[in-house]
Amino acid sequence: MAMTGTDRDLGPLDDSQEFDDPSPIEDGEPPRAHRPAPEELALEADAAERAPAEGDIASDVELTDREAAANAAAEERRGVERRDVVRWSARALAGVAAVALGVGAVLGAGAVPEDARVRAEPPSTHVQPASPLQSRACAGPALRVGTSDGDDAQAVAQVAEPEVVVGSLGGDVERAATTVPGDDGVDGGESVVQRGESSTLSAAQSVSVDVDAVRGYAVSECSETRLDQWLVGGSTRTGRQAVLTIANASSVGASVDVTVFGPDGPTETVGSTGIAVAPGTVEVLDLAAIAPGVPDAVVRVSSTGAPVAAHLQQTVTRGLDRGGFDVVDPVTALTSAVLPAVAVTEPSGLETQPDYDDAVPVLRLLSPAGGAVRLAFESSDGSTVESEGVLEAGRVTDFPLEELPVGTLAIRVEADSPVVAGARVVAISGEGNDFDWIAGGQPRSGTSAIAVPPGPGATVHVVSAADADQEVVVDGEALALPAGGMLEQRVEGGRAVEVTGDDVVVSVAYRSGSDVGGFTASPQGPTAQGVLVLH
Numbered sequence: 264m265a266m267t268g269t270d271r272d273l274g275p276l277d278d279s280q281e282f283d284d285p286s287p288i289e290d291g292e293p294p295r296a297h298r299p300a301p302e303e304l305a306l307e308a309d310a311a312e313r314a315p316a317e318g319d320i321a322s323d324v325e326l327t328d329r330e331a332a333a334n335a336a337a338e339e340r341r342g343v344e345r346r347d348v349v350r351w352s353a354r355a356l357a358g359v360a361a362v363a364l365g366v367g368a369v370l371g372a373g374a375v376p377e378d379a380r381v382r383a384e385p386p387s388t389h390v391q392p393a394s395p396l397q398s399r400a401c402a403g404p405a406l407r408v409g410t411s412d413g414d415d416a417q418a419v420a421q422v423a424e425p426e427v428v429v430g431s432l433g434g435d436v437e438r439a440a441t442t443v444p445g446d447d448g449v450d451g452g453e454s455v456v457q458r459g460e461s462s463t464l465s466a467a468q469s470v471s472v473d474v475d476a477v478r479g480y481a482v483s484e485c486s487e488t489r490l491d492q493w494l495v496g497g498s499t500r501t502g503r504q505a506v507l508t509i510a511n512a513s514s515v516g517a518s519v520d521v522t523v524f525g526p527d528g529p530t531e532t533v534g535s536t537g538i539a540v541a542p543g544t545v546e547v548l549d550l551a552a553i554a555p556g557v558p559d560a561v562v563r564v565s566s567t568g569a570p571v572a573a574h575l576q577q578t579v580t581r582g583l584d585r586g587g588f589d590v591v592d593p594v595t596a597l598t599s600a601v602l603p604a605v606a607v608t609e610p611s612g613l614e615t616q617p618d619y620d621d622a623v624p625v626l627r628l629l630s631p632a633g634g635a636v637r638l639a640f641e642s643s644d645g646s647t648v649e650s651e652g653v654l655e656a657g658r659v660t661d662f663p664l665e666e667l668p669v670g671t672l673a674i675r676v677e678a679d680s681p682v683v684a685g686a687r688v689v690a691i692s693g694e695g696n697d698f699d700w701i702a703g704g705q706p707r708s709g710t711s712a713i714a715v716p717p718g719p720g721a722t723v724h725v726v727s728a729a730d731a732d733q734e735v736v737v738d739g740e741a742l743a744l745p746a747g748g749m750l751e752q753r754v755e756g757g758r759a760v761e762v763t764g765d766d767v768v769v770s771v772a773y774r775s776g777s778d779v780g781g782f783t784a785s786p787q788g789p790t791a792q793g794v795l796v797l798h
Contacts, residue, residue: 396456396457396458397456397457397461397464397487398454398455398456398457398487398488398512399454399455399456399464399465399466399484399485399486399487399488399572400441400452400453400454400455400485400486400488400510400512400571400572401425401427401452401453401454401455401466401467401468401483401485401510402425402452402468402483402485402508402574402576402590403425403441403450403451403452403453403508403510403545403574404421404422404423404424404425404449404450404452404470405421405422405423405425405470405472405477405481405576405588406419406420406421406422406449406506406508406547406576407419407420407422407474407476407477407504407506407578408420408504408506408547408549409549417549419443419446419449419547420449421448421449421450422472422474422477423470423471423472423473423474424450424470425452425468425469425470426468426469426470426716426717426757427453427455427466427467427468427485427716428466428467428468428714428715428716428717428756428757428758428759429455429464429465429466429714429759430463430464430465430466430711430712430713430714430715430759430760431457431460431462431463431464431465431712431759432460432462432463432710432711432712432761433459433460433462434457434458434459434460434461434462434464435457435458435459435460436455436456436457436464437455437456437457437458438453438454438455438456439453439454439456439512439543440452440453440454441453441454441510441511441512441543441544441545442543442544442545443544443545443546443547444541444544446547449547451510451544451545452468452485452508452510452545452574453466453468453485454510454512454543455485456512462712463709463710463711463712464712465484465711465712465713465714465759465784466484466485466714467482467483467484467485467714467715467716467771467782468482468483468485468716469481469482469716469717469718469756469773469780470590471778472588476578476580476585477578477580477585477588478585478587478588478695478697479578479585479586479587479588479589479695479697479698479778480588480697480718480719480773480778480779480780481576481588481589481590481699481780482590482699482716482718482771482773482780482781482782483574483590483591483592483782484592484714484782484783484784484785485572485714486572486573486574486592486593486785487572487785488510488511488512488513488569488570488571488572489566489570489571489572489593489595490565490566490567490570491563491564491565491566491595492563492564492572492573492593492594492595493561493562493563493564493593493594493595493596493629493683494507494561494562494563494564494573494574494575494591494592494593494594495561495591495594495627495629495683495684495685495700495702495703496560496561496575496577496589496591496627496685496687496700497550497560497562497575497577497591497700498557498558498559498560498577498621499523499550499551499554499555499556499557499560500556500557500558501556502579502580502581502582502586502618503577503578503579503580503621504549504551504577504578504580505549505550505551505560505575505576505577505578506547506548506549506550506575506576506578507521507547507548507549507550507562507564507573507574507575507576508545508546508547508548508573508574508575508576509538509540509545509546509548509564509566509571509572509573510540510544510545510571510572510573510574511540511541511542511543511544511545511546511569511571512543512572513542513569513570514542514543515542515568515569516539516540516541516542516568516569517539517540517566517567517568517569517570517571518537518538518539518540518566518567518568519537519538519539519540519546519564519565519566519571520535520536520537520538520564520565520566521535521536521538521548521553521562521563521564522535522562522563522565523535523550523553523554523557523560523561523562523563524560524561524562524563524629524657524658524659525554525557525558525559525560525561525658525659526558526559526658526659526660527658528656528657528658529657530554530557531554532553532554533553534552534553535553535554540566540569540571542569550562550575558621559627559659559661560659561627561629561659561683562575564593572593573593574590574591574592574593575590575591576588576589576590576591577589577590577591577700579621579696579698581618581619582618584696585695585696586622586696586697586698587689587690587695587696587697587698588697589697589698589699589700589780591685591700591702592700592702592782592783592785593702594683594684594685594702594703594704595683595705596631596681596682596683597681597682597705598677598678598679598680598681598682599675599676599677599678600675600676600682600683600684600703600704600705601673601674601675601676601703601704601705601706601726601728601768602626602673602674602675602676602684602685602686602701602702602703602704602783603673603701603704603724603725603726603749603768603769603770603783604671604673604701604722604724604751604770604772604781605624605626605664605671605672605673605674605686605688605701606624606670606671606672606688606772606774606779607624607664607665607667607668607669607670607671607672607688608624608669608688608689608690608691609669610623610665611691613691613696614665621687621698622689622691622696622698623663623664623665623687623689624663624664624665624686624687624688624689625661625662625663625664625686625687626638626661626662626664626674626684626685626686627659627660627661627662627684627685627686627687628654628659628660628662628676628682628683628684629654629657629658629659629660629682629683630654630655630656630657630678630680630681630682630683631656631657631680631681632656632680632681633653633654633655633656633657633680634653634654634656634678634679634680635651635652635653635654635678635679636651636652636653636654636676636677636678636679636682637649637650637651637676637677637678638650638651638652638662638674638675638676638677639674639675639677640664640667640672640673640674641672641673641674641675641747641749642668642670642671642672643670643671643749643751645745645748646668648667648668650662654678654682664686671724671751673724673726673749674686676703683703684702684703685700685701685702685703686700686701687699687700687701688701688779689779690774690775690776690777690778690779691777692776692777694776694777695777695778696777697777697778697779697780698779699779699780699781701770701781701783702782702783703783704768704769704770704783704784704785704786705768705785705786706728706766706767706768706786707766707767707768707769707784707786708764708765708766708767709763709765710761710762710763711761711762711763711769711784712759712760712761713759713760713761713762713769713771713784714759715754715755715756715757715758715759715760715771716756716757717756717757718756718773718778718780719773719774719775719778720753720772720773720774720775721753721754721755721756721771721772721773722751722752722753722754722771722772722773722774723737723738723751723752723753723754723760723762723769723770723771724749724750724751724769724770724771724772725737725742725744725749725750725751725752725762725764725767725768725769726748726749726767726768726770727744727745727746727747727748727749727764727766727767728747728766728767728768729746729747729765729766729767730746730747731746732744732745732746733746733764733765735750735762735763735764735767736761736762736763736764737750737752737754737760737761737762738752738754738760738761738762739761740752744764744767754771756773768783768784769783769784770782770783770784771784
């Protein structure tokens with residue numbers, strides 16, 4: 264049947280379009296009679312009832328219009344059905360084509376000649392920051408928690424000011440002060456930032472304390488801020504005060520969790536989670552308030568929101584005897600560590616008296632997961648004493664060192680799982696007693712500017728982690744360093760000293776008859792590496 268003047272061009276016929284008679288027509292076969300659709304039959308019946316017997320449908324204008332409308336409606340309905348079929352067929356074919364293309368690309372990649380392949384590399388630009396940033400946060404002044412008369416156990420007092428030295432090989436170095444919120448008259452430590460240069464940045468401080476209940480000397484490194492760090496050393500037993508300082512030198516707030524481990528494992532603590540540290544401030548926490556009575560402590564500090572720098576100030580008082588002061592630097596849990604400049608001294612006999620059991624050299628270890636550990640104690644003459652054992656998960660273990668040969672040792676720690684290590688050295692004389700916790704360190708390579716604060720007998724110690732002999736340079740002097748060996752060089756304090764070597768662990772140590780201190784230089788942290796921008 265012919266269509267009206269509103270006929271549409273539906274495109275070429277395909278299998279998805281419908282026909283009145285789906286049976287095939289062979290070539291040469293005469294045309295078949297048209298079988299009217301139900302709509303056509305209904306329209307013709309209606310016309311027969313309304314038209315005169317001698318009339319024709321073409322002579323009735325109203326009937327003609329109704330026929331045209333019915334035809335248009337039927338055609339529109341068939342067009343919608345055809346478009347739906349065509350649309351879904353197109354989608355299915357597109358999906359099949361995509362799968363075929365992917366499979367063909369995988370299976371046929373090796374069959375395409377190399378010179379016929381086309382590789383499209385997106386245009387990109389590596390944007391390097393114009394001002395690489397490194398930052399350090401110092402421990403700050405020596406603090407005492409609680410008043411001497413015991414009236415205010417929460418009071419924080421500042422008892423001595425530190426002297427800070429910065430070492431850098433270039434760039435713009437800026438120094439700023441942090442604050443202790445809520446405690447007027449108490450300063451925070453310094454923050455040190457280097458911009459414009461990716462070379463090493465070093466900062467360290469020294470502080471000498473001599474007040475009514477505290478005397479001693481402490482040197483500590485201004486630490487790189489981290490999200491997770493460990494402090495190996497300290498105690499909260501009677502007569503030992505441990506003050507934890509948490510510095511946030513960033514521009515956003517940090518939430519900090521503190522976990523204290525002892526010989527029996529993690530201790531039950533109160534108020535040690537979700538500690539808010541505002542930007543540019545230092546939070547001060549008396550460790551005995553959250554974990555009292557822990558004789559041998561290791562502290563873990565974890566933060567979210569912003570990295571922080573934690574230090575532990577340790578004071579010992581035995582009755583009326585002032586037993587020393589120290590600042591413990593943070594370390595990272597790794598499967599290996601090197602502790603340089605561990606001094607083993609002659610027994611004084613003092614350690615046999617009550618409450619003086621912690622006045623001896625000791626190695627302290629903690630493995631969060633536990634496992635085998637191997638120790639090597641190397642003397643300056645090249646002799647080595649080795650030992651091995653198994654660490655229980657989460658339990659602090661102390662190894663006494665008084666049976667080792669007297670002298671300066673380098674202690675190498677190797678473990679099957681991450682471990683943290685620190686060593687206590689002591690200075691005992693008639694003028695006074697003191698102690699220092701030496702942190703485990705990691706190798707560094709190249710030239711470094713090591714900050715050397717002022718102090719008694721400042722000495723740079725270098726321990727090799729390399730497999731070959733080398734020549735290192737300390738403060739402009741070339742020195743031979745055997746593979747796996749160690750050396751020391753006296754230097755002048757109050758300035759930066761350049762050290763050049765490959766795979767070396769560097770520390771700075773100080774000692775007099777009644778004072779001892781030092782720090783292990785942490786390896787150079789990463790700076791901003793830039794961003795790859797795709798155009």
